[in-house]
Amino acid sequence: MRKESEYTWTEIEAATNCFSIENKLGQGGYGPVYKGVLPDGQEIAVKKLSETSTQGFGEFKNEVILTAKLQHVNLVGILGYCTDKEEHMLIYEYLKNRSLDYYLFDRCSQLTLNWKKQVHIIEGITQGLFYLQEYSRFTIIHRDLRASNVLLDENMKPKISDFGMARAFAKSNLESNTGKIVETFGYVPPEYLEMGIYSTKSNVYSFSVLLLEIMSGKKVSILYATENGKLNLLEYAYELWKDGKNMEFMDPSLDDTDSSCKLKRCLQIALLCVHKNPDDRPSILEVFLMLKNETTDMMIPNKPTVFWKPNDGNQQNDATAQSENFILSNSINNVTLTEVGAR
Structure with missing residues (x-):
């Protein structure tokens, strides 16, 4: 499994098939969430900050800092993030059974x-x-x-x-x-x-x-x-x-x-x-x-x-x-x- 790291826009765009509607898993207060697949076959969930979200960079930074350092079977694992092209995206392990x-x-x-x-x-x-x-x-x-x-x-x-x-x-x-x-x-x-x-x-x-x-x-x-x-x-x-x-x-x-x-x-x-x-x-x-x-x-x-x-x-x-x-x-x-x- 790839360690938490910074991903590029190109990597995430390719993984989510250009953020296609077919890959959209849902929509939350932060923004839309997409399913993606990395080149090595690992499935991921991408949370993308929406322009209309009440949350912002502070919440994005907070989640990266906290989640990356927490390791427990009952906490979602974060794989990395993307700040390319002024986007703020969080990359998580994909959980197939939803919320x-x-x-x-x-x-x-x-x-x-x-x-x-x-x-x-x-x-x-x-x-x-x-x-x-x-x-x-x-x-x-x-x-x-x-x-x-x-x-x-x-x-x-x-x-x-x-x-x-x-x-x-x-x-x-x-x-x-x-x-x-x-x-x-x-x-x-x-x-x-x-x-x-x-x-x-x-x-x-x-x-x-x-x-x-x-x-x-x-x-x-x-x-x-x-x-x-x-x-x-x-x-x-x-x-x-x-x-x-x-x-x-x-x-x-x-x-x-x-x-x-x-x-x-x-x-x-x-x-x-x-x-x-x-x-x-x-x-x-x-x-x-x-x-x-x-x-x-x-x-x-x-x-x-x-x-x-x-x-x-x-x-x-x-x-x-x-x-x-x-x-x-x-x-x-x-x-x-x-x-x-x-x-």
């Missing part, structure tokens, strides 16, 4: 992802997060953990991707600030939205929202009509857990009634991870241990604090989807962040 959101929110694709595979994916994500927080040289906060940023390899092993918004700080620091809040709406913890503070517990909060989406097969942007009014995903999960109706929360396409105890445990873990006070949330290590050891005692979760509501309706329209990535400026004091690398 997790494709399997969670597409009714046909959901049928290929049973509960056993779901648990495997959940545990893999926690291992990737634990590595970022504990085993890399610096503490790394992803800040954009969501289903579309979890990719799946040929064995459906999850790999966390997209580190453009990630931040790294010294192990001695428990939290940090940002002068600009950029994250996907619904995954944002209260302390980050209100004060611009992020910590390892921010990752825990975002992970819990992702965990609820995995179990339910529903987006966090959906409102649920109940006798208690319209509830967001977190509130709905809590009400069902409190009433002992755990299986009603599970995506019916999984059809795995033998795992009701595991589901109840996952649901309880997710609700513990969305406590408003970060100190009340478990660490990612505690989350992993609770997932693996079904005899470990767990706290009783509090009712989630409502600090946002998605648009009414069961499905997002295009405008809502496009506005999920949002920026709140001038809500907090601007803080200069020092860029650091990771092992």
